[in-house]
Amino acid sequence: MNSDGSLVRLEDVHKWFGDDLYVLRGIDLAVTPSEVVVVIGPSGSGKSTLLRTINLLEEPTEGRVLFDGVDLTDIRTDLNAARTGIGLVFQQFNLFPHKTALGNITLALRNVLGLSREEARERAVEQLREVGLEEKADAYPGQLSGGQQQRVAIARALAMRPKLMLFDEVTSALDPELVKEVLDVMQRLAGEGMTMVVVTHEMGFAREVGTRLLFIDHGQIVEEGEPREMFASPGHERTRQFLAQVL
Amino acid sequence: MSVGEGAAAAGDPLPDEPRRPPDRGLRHTAGEQTPLSSLALAAGAGGLVLVFAGSAAVATAYGWTPTESLAEAITSPAQLVVLLTSIGLGALAGIAGLLGARRAMTKGAREGAISGAALGLQAIVLAGFLLWFRNGDVERFARQFFDFALLSDFTDRFLRAAGNTVVLALSGEAIGIALGLVFAVFALSSRRVVRAPARAYINFFRGTPLLWQLSFFFFGIVLGLQLDVGVYTVAILVFGLNAGAYSAEIFRAGIQSIERGQFEAARSLGMSYLMALRLVILPQAIRRVIPPLTNEFVILIKDTSLVVVLGLTLSQQELLSTARDIYAQTFNATPFLAAAAGYLAITLPMIRVVTWLERRLRSGLTGIGA
Numbered sequence: 001m002n003s004d005g006s007l008v009r010l011e012d013v014h015k016w017f018g019d020d021l022y023v024l025r026g027i028d029l030a031v032t033p034s035e036v037v038v039v040i041g042p043s044g045s046g047k048s049t050l051l052r053t054i055n056l057l058e059e060p061t062e063g064r065v066l067f068d069g070v071d072l073t074d075i076r077t078d079l080n081a082a083r084t085g086i087g088l089v090f091q092q093f094n095l096f097p098h099k100t101a102l103g104n105i106t107l108a109l110r111n112v113l114g115l116s117r118e119e120a121r122e123r124a125v126e127q128l129r130e131v132g133l134e135e136k137a138d139a140y141p142g143q144l145s146g147g148q149q150q151r152v153a154i155a156r157a158l159a160m161r162p163k164l165m166l167f168d169e170v171t172s173a174l175d176p177e178l179v180k181e182v183l184d185v186m187q188r189l190a191g192e193g194m195t196m197v198v199v200t201h202e203m204g205f206a207r208e209v210g211t212r213l214l215f216i217d218h219g220q221i222v223e224e225g226e227p228r229e230m231f232a233s234p235g236h237e238r239t240r241q242f243l244a245q246v247l
Numbered sequence: 248m249s250v251g252e253g254a255a256a257a258g259d260p261l262p263d264e265p266r267r268p269p270d271r272g273l274r275h276t277a278g279e280q281t282p283l284s285s286l287a288l289a290a291g292a293g294g295l296v297l298v299f300a301g302s303a304a305v306a307t308a309y310g311w312t313p314t315e316s317l318a319e320a321i322t323s324p325a326q327l328v329v330l331l332t333s334i335g336l337g338a339l340a341g342i343a344g345l346l347g348a349r350r351a352m353t354k355g356a357r358e359g360a361i362s363g364a365a366l367g368l369q370a371i372v373l374a375g376f377l378l379w380f381r382n383g384d385v386e387r388f389a390r391q392f393f394d395f396a397l398l399s400d401f402t403d404r405f406l407r408a409a410g411n412t413v414v415l416a417l418s419g420e421a422i423g424i425a426l427g428l429v430f431a432v433f434a435l436s437s438r439r440v441v442r443a444p445a446r447a448y449i450n451f452f453r454g455t456p457l458l459w460q461l462s463f464f465f466f467g468i469v470l471g472l473q474l475d476v477g478v479y480t481v482a483i484l485v486f487g488l489n490a491g492a493y494s495a496e497i498f499r500a501g502i503q504s505i506e507r508g509q510f511e512a513a514r515s516l517g518m519s520y521l522m523a524l525r526l527v528i529l530p531q532a533i534r535r536v537i538p539p540l541t542n543e544f545v546i547l548i549k550d551t552s553l554v555v556v557l558g559l560t561l562s563q564q565e566l567l568s569t570a571r572d573i574y575a576q577t578f579n580a581t582p583f584l585a586a587a588a589g590y591l592a593i594t595l596p597m598i599r600v601v602t603w604l605e606r607r608l609r610s611g612l613t614g615i616g617a
Contacts, residue, residue, distance in 0.1 A: 057514065083517045096513075113517075
């Protein structure tokens, strides 16, 4: 935890891509343990970049990112070690195609956390069971449906026992009938008290599971609040317009 | 007659099994042929077979050895009849094929007519070449290149030479792959000071002739500086450096072809740059670069012949230098044919193995390029 009781804190984070593209324009955000922060906003608003700066997959051009008492933007920080505490799930799954479901999970357990073969296997199987895919342990990603692949990806991230989970539009690449199985896993995770930051277009999920809703536009947090209240009566004109389009 | 009918007649318990797509080969279209297309097929195939079988029969009648009888066979009237008949059959196949293809009512008939015309054309080209060949000084040529009896004295040397070719190519390629991997990673570095020397190495060894490199490193550096390094060692090192430059480019392209998300997923799991490269990127990239890497290896096998310029001792000689050496002793060029056969004996199995490996890697459940 950070000194202010938050798990993650972004302080005045700016991000430029090159000289012209100004994607994040001063983001301040603190996420406390067990919060489920849902980030919504129009495409190109900087949602994904914001999420990816949290584990420094995108390095902020300016500003600080603090995670669990460590300044990730400090050059002396061991980023690889810090990243093991932050799970990230991608829109395109990004499973390793040359590894089985089990192998996808054990790879980092063995090589990053240094678990023994047996420990890694045990933990991976347990994690697959939790996402309901125990029987797919030996299947390669190419043999799994999109929803199953995404659940393996979630299991892979969870197996590292992270304190924070980041979800980057994880259902956007899925066929409609496969969305629910992934959202169910995420909802259960939230119920177990996992701290989560979720970029999504699933407004139902935002309303039911989110503890806080963040509306981002043009690289700035336009409005934030309790999801049901914000959906019912958005306080800002731009939020109102966006919600009118997606609901 | 289709595959599906045969299966049904045999009482196939799985009637829903998808039928094999229709085979356009000669066998399965036999039932659909028209008289014209059948004529084209028969004449074309007959002409082509006649070129080979007829010539072989004539040569056998005259005897393959000694060389003089082979030359006699080639210049004999019988051979002339064989070739002219082949050309006639080929022309007949061509005409019947063109007419038949236009009038074909079914796909099978058209395939048959076109195949017949193609076979006929091949017969004409081959027979035409042999016809032209007969006009030269066949006896002299046969003495120069077909003195197979002479080769039997040099079997041991050729076997050792083939071994040396394999050793030179394999060691060169092994060094090349190791260098290539390292320099590919350097060439992909975001740091200019790491990238620049890698590019310089790659560009130099890709941009200068291998022959120049061999000469310079041996005559220039080793002899010039009076270093105590053997010619064989220098050759292997230069082959390695040269193959390394090409392999580096191949590996670089392979690594760059892996989706960025793979690297990001690995890093977000806490892997270091090198760990992500070793465990996630390279295993996928290497599968993709097997075809171009093999291509490179086959080129290297042939390029080992360039060591002839360095002057090797007897025990170091590879295929081409052996052939040249024996030619210098005997003034007979047949060893060059033996050298060519040696190269093919090494490269063809290589190509087969890699084609098989490639197919296995792709069809396997490893989901490459998912």
